[in-house]
Structures are given as structure tokens and as C-alpha cells.
Amino acid sequence: MKQNKLNVGVVGCGRVFLHYLKLFKKNKIPLMELVSCCDINNKKLNSFKYKNISKYLNFNEMLKNEKLDLILILTPSGLHYKHSKMALLKKKNVLCEKPMCLKVSHGKELIKIAKIKKVFYGVVFQNRLNNAITCLKKNIDKNNIGKIIFCNVRLIWSRDNNYYNDGWHGTWKMDGGVLNQQLIHHLDAMINIVSEIDEINSFSSTRINKLECEDSIIASFKLKNGALGQVLGTTGFRPNDTEASLELITDKGLFKVGGTALNKISNWVINGKENKKHFQKFNEKIENSYGNGHEKLLNKLSKKLIYKKKIDEFSWSSSKAFATSIAVSKIYKCIETKKNVRFKDNNFSSKLG
Numbered sequence: 597m598k599q600n601k602l603n604v605g606v607v608g609c610g611r612v613f614l615h616y617l618k619l620f621k622k623n624k625i626p627l628m629e630l631v632s633c634c635d636i637n638n639k640k641l642n643s644f645k646y647k648n649i650s651k652y653l654n655f656n657e658m659l660k661n662e663k664l665d666l667i668l669i670l671t672p673s674g675l676h677y678k679h680s681k682m683a684l685l686k687k688k689n690v691l692c693e694k695p696m697c698l699k700v701s702h703g704k705e706l707i708k709i710a711k712i713k714k715v716f717y718g719v720v721f722q723n724r725l726n727n728a729i730t731c732l733k734k735n736i737d738k739n740n741i742g743k744i745i746f747c748n749v750r751l752i753w754s755r756d757n758n759y760y761n762d763g764w765h766g767t768w769k770m771d772g773g774v775l776n777q778q779l780i781h782h783l784d785a786m787i788n789i790v791s792e793i794d795e796i797n798s799f800s801s802t803r804i805n806k807l808e809c810e811d812s813i814i815a816s817f818k819l820k821n822g823a824l825g826q827v828l829g830t831t832g833f834r835p836n837d838t839e840a841s842l843e844l845i846t847d848k849g850l851f852k853v854g855g856t857a858l859n860k861i862s863n864w865v866i867n868g869k870e871n872k873k874h875f876q877k878f879n880e881k882i883e884n885s886y887g888n889g890h891e892k893l894l895n896k897l898s899k900k901l902i903y904k905k906k907i908d909e910f911s912w913s914s915s916k917a918f919a920t921s922i923a924v925s926k927i928y929k930c931i932e933t934k935k936n937v938r939f940k941d942n943n944f945s946s947k948l949g
């Protein structure tokens with residue numbers, strides 16, 4: 597790429613788009629220019645102004661008419677496959693919001709298309725870039741924290757029924773429940789910084805909110821590294837999001853990344869010594885549960901695409917995001933069949949997507 601700014605197009609101008617728009621408006625992503633956007637909803641499309649941005653009601657038209665270096669896919673989760681595929685087939689670089697896709701076969705296909713078309717294809721799991729998470733990952737990779745015995749993930753968030761009344765949240769066709777919409781970030785952290793999964797057991801319930809899928813879930817794992825894992829999450833807590841955490845219990849100590857969005861080191865006990873103060877420098881102030889990762893991710897990506905800088909692929913890796921989507925599908929499969937599910941077996945949810 598010869599130009600010194602990337603022309604960016606967006607499909608889906610809803611809630612998370614406003615978070616991106618704020619970053620562009622504040623010039624937080626200096627190497628990207630937001631030039632074009634698309635939404636099927638005219639009202640949403642015309643609810644904001646930004647420079648000379650061109651607006652489309654049809655994604656195909658946008659892809660045909662605009663010279664775009666990168667497409668951001670910000671549509672409802674059930675449309676990620678369709679929109680990513682459309683953009684990749686047109687040889688566009690793609691960054692898609694989580695989840696990568698709902699069906700495992702779709703993820704496989706998208707990774708293959710990106711390879712054939714020789715374009716960038718990444719997925720947004722912005723918490724991977726939280727200072728507290730990168731600090732924990734570094735210490736795990738350097739073998740500093742001992743042998744992991746347990747990994748516990750907890751998500752205690754609040755979503756009311758208005759959230760589920762928009763026609764797509766909480767449905768099998770377009771989303772999934774708390775697992776695939778909220779807890780997926782923290783499951784992704786467990787799989788990608790602690791260990792891949794060997795075997796799964798899980799239960800869910802629709803306890804507080806009215807939705808087709810679950811608002812509360814618990815899953816336990818045998819991890820490939822031999823540790824035991826547990827994730828639990830709910831959107832039925834009130835009145836506000838209160839915790840999203842990942843805790844490791846090892847033979848040397850106890851390590852916990854917490855806050856409302858994995859943004860703080862809340863415990864760091866090693867060899868019987870509380871070392872929290874030293875690690876507090878990794879804590880981040882956040883405005884909401886999106887955290888600060890989008891800005892970091894978009895800036896890293898622009899340097900990769902413009903200057904061909906080699907940047908840790910982990911930040912946006914679609915193959916690692918795919919592992920997380922496979923895990924989601926298998927957890928649902930476990931609930932559907934009331935049987936333990938092995939990660940290596942070829943069995944996936946028949947409800948999701």
C-alpha cells in the first residue's frame with residue numbers, strides 16, 4: 597500500500613459503531629480515514645455526521661463504488677459470515693467484530709477465502725490488548741507464575757429486556773446467549789492465554805431475562821495443559837455490570853485480572869507474597885465495558901497494513917478467534933446433548949446460526 601492513510605468503510609452503524617465513530621472523531625486512529633459507511637436502516641445511517649463520509653443502504657453498492665483498503669464488519673453477529681465473505685471475495689482487507697461467525701463450517705470457509713485472496717482477515721477481541729491481560733500472558737509464557745491448577749472466569753453483567761427486544765440479540769439464528777455475546781471475550785482469554793480445551797461439560801438457564809437462548813451459563817473444562825477450567829456468566833445481575841475476571845490458581849500463587857472488563861490486576865500473590873502494588877501500573881481506567889482495546893487494535897492494524905510492520909498476530913488473529921467460536925459451538929452442543937463434549941471430535945451445536 598503506497599498511501600499513508602487507509603480508507604476505511606463500515607457496514608453496520610449501530611451501538612458499537614458509535615464507539616468506533618468516537619475514536620475517529622477524536623482523531624485517535626490517525627492512520628485510518630473513515631470514508632464510507634452502510635446500514636440498511638435509513639434512520640441509523642442519518643443519525644450521525646462525519647466529514648464527507650459517503651452513506652449507503654446497500655453493502656454491495658458500497659463495495660462496488662468505493663475504493664476501500666479496509667472494511668469493518670459491525671453488523672449483528674448472524675451476518676458476520678455473509679458480510680465478511682462479500683468483502684473478502686472482493687479482495688478487501690476485513691476486520692470483523694466478535695464473534696467471527698456462528699457456524700464452525702463458515703469460519704473455516706472465511707479463513708480459506710482470505711488466504712486465497714491474499715488479504716488481511718482479523719477479528720476484534722479487544723480485551724487481548726488490555727495491559728493487565730498482556731502482562732498476565734507474558735508471565736504465563738515466561739513460566740513465571742507456576743503450574744496452573746485452576747482457571748476461573750466470571751462475568752457478572754446486567755442487560756435488561758430492552759436489550760433483547762431488538763429482534764436479534766439472544767436468538768439462535770443471529771446471536772446466541774450470554775456465552776456468544778458477552779462471555780466470549782473471557783472464554784477467548786482463557787483459551788488463548790491459558791490453554792486450549794480438551795473436554796467440556798456445561799449447563800445453562802434463562803433465569804432473569806426473556807430471550808430464546810440462555811442469560812446464564814456455567815461450563816467446566818479439562819484443559820489441554822492439564823489444568824481445570826470453569827467459566828460462568830450471566831446478564832441477569834442488576835443494576836450494573838460488576839465483574840469480568842479471569843483468575844489463575846497455580847502451585848506458586850493466585851493471579852486475578854478483574855475490573856468490569858478484564859482491565860485491572862486485582863490479585864497477584866506469588867510464593868505467599870502479595871505483589872499487587874507492583875502490578876497496579878497495568879490497571880486501566882475504562883468508560884464502559886468495551887474497554888480501551890479498540891483504539892490499540894486499530895492503531896496496530898494500520899501500522900501493519902501501511903508499513904507492513906510485523907506486529908504480534910495475537911492482537912487480531914482470526915485462527916485464534918476461530919478456536920473460540922469452535923469452543924462456543926461445542927459448549928452449546930454439550931447443553932443440547934446433555935453429554936460431555938471432546939474438543940477434538942467433529943460435533944457442533946445444531947441450534948446456533
Ligand SMILES: NC(=O)c1ccc[n+]([C@@H]2O[C@H](COP(=O)([O-])OP(=O)(O)OC[C@H]3O[C@@H](n4cnc5c(N)ncnc54)[C@H](O)[C@@H]3O)[C@@H](O)[C@H]2O)c1
Binds near residue numbers: 636675695
Ligand atoms: N467487541 C465488543 O466489545 C463489542 C461490543 C458490542 C458489540 N459487539 C459486536 O458488534 C456487532 C454489532 O453489535 P451492536 O451492538 O452495534 O448491534 P446493533 O444492533 O446496535 O447494530 C447493528 C447495525 O447493523 C445494521 N444492519 C443490520 N443488517 C444489516 C445489513 N444487512 N447491512 C447493513 N447494516 C445492517 C443494523 O441496522 C444496526 O444499525 C455484534 O456482532 C456484536 O457482537 C462487539
